Amino acid sequence: MESFAPSVIANTGRRVKGAEHTEEMIKISRSLGLFVNTDMMVGLPRQDAGIFMEDINRIGSMLPDQVTIYPFMTLRGLRATEPGMSPREQFLLIEQAGKALAQRGYERKAVWTFAFSDDVYDSSRDELTEDYAGFGPSAFSTYGTWKVVNPELDAYVKSMGQGQRVGFVASKGRASDGWRRFARMIYDLRLNGSDLPFGIRLFTGVLRLCGHGKRGMLTRKGVMFAHEISKTVVESLPFPLQNPGCVENYDEYLSYKEDGEVKRDSMSET
Numbered sequence: 001m002e003s004f005a006p007s008v009i010a011n012t013g014r015r016v017k018g019a020e021h022t023e024e025m026i027k028i029s030r031s032l033g034l035f036v037n038t039d040m041m042v043g044l045p046r047q048d049a050g051i052f053m054e055d056i057n058r059i060g061s062m063l064p065d066q067v068t069i070y071p072f073m074t075l076r077g078l079r080a081t082e083p084g085m086s087p088r089e090q091f092l093l094i095e096q097a098g099k100a101l102a103q104r105g106y107e108r109k110a111v112w113t114f115a116f117s118d119d120v121y122d123s124s125r126d127e128l129t130e131d132y133a134g135f136g137p138s139a140f141s142t143y144g145t146w147k148v149v150n151p152e153l154d155a156y157v158k159s160m161g162q163g164q165r166v167g168f169v170a171s172k173g174r175a176s177d178g179w180r181r182f183a184r185m186i187y188d189l190r191l192n193g194s195d196l197p198f199g200i201r202l203f204t205g206v207l208r209l210c211g212h213g214k215r216g217m218l219t220r221k222g223v224m225f226a227h228e229i230s231k232t233v234v235e236s237l238p239f240p241l242q243n244p245g246c247v248e249n250y251d252e253y254l255s256y257k258e259d260g261e262v263k264r265d266s267m268s269e270t
Helices: 006-012 019-031 049-062 087-102 153-161 174-187 198-209 220-235 250-259
Strands: 037-042 066-071 113-115 140-143 146-149 168-171
Touching (some): 019 049, 037 087, 049 066, 049 087, 066 087, 087 220, 174 198
């Protein structure tokens, strides 16, 4: 949903049917035995602290299995809308939202995830350490030493309409995998990582000395660091518009965008 406030959600280009519709969908889904996660967002344009906490209290009253709260993301290379508040304000509000959700019985499972049980859905977390296949526009996949990203919606629809599967290809190595594991550890609010590469273990030691961790877990100061690290990881994913330097077939992407149509030889097939 991101937000229930009409004045906020209208700026995202999305249309919603309102909180009543969402509540009914949650009830139906849970009656069918489905696990229900709801994504909310903080920092959207025209969203202040009061509006955000109204959203959190409303979604909390609907009792989905899980509430995931994302800060506003700024993707490089995109004509982005300015966020409604600074990153630090967003992080502090996520902490405040966590306290409000805890009063309803939710437990914090990761930096942005709050759930009733240990049965947690969190693709952002799993993608940091596991190979996975993503389906649909802008979806990410990893396998071995490769990362592949599907094109954005308009390009994806055009390519599928012509019977083609196109994607942006980037390589990844051991160093990248090591830092992905580090990001996963931080996302889980932990700071131990005895099995990480030496350089990363050394860095975690510096974090502990700086007061970010204690007894293998992040301190309150460390949690704020986890917000920043997690946000940075998402904002630097290898989508060509925001991070062209790591995409091996970026020139083909530009050629496609300039032509305005998908050509069979103009992009790498996945």
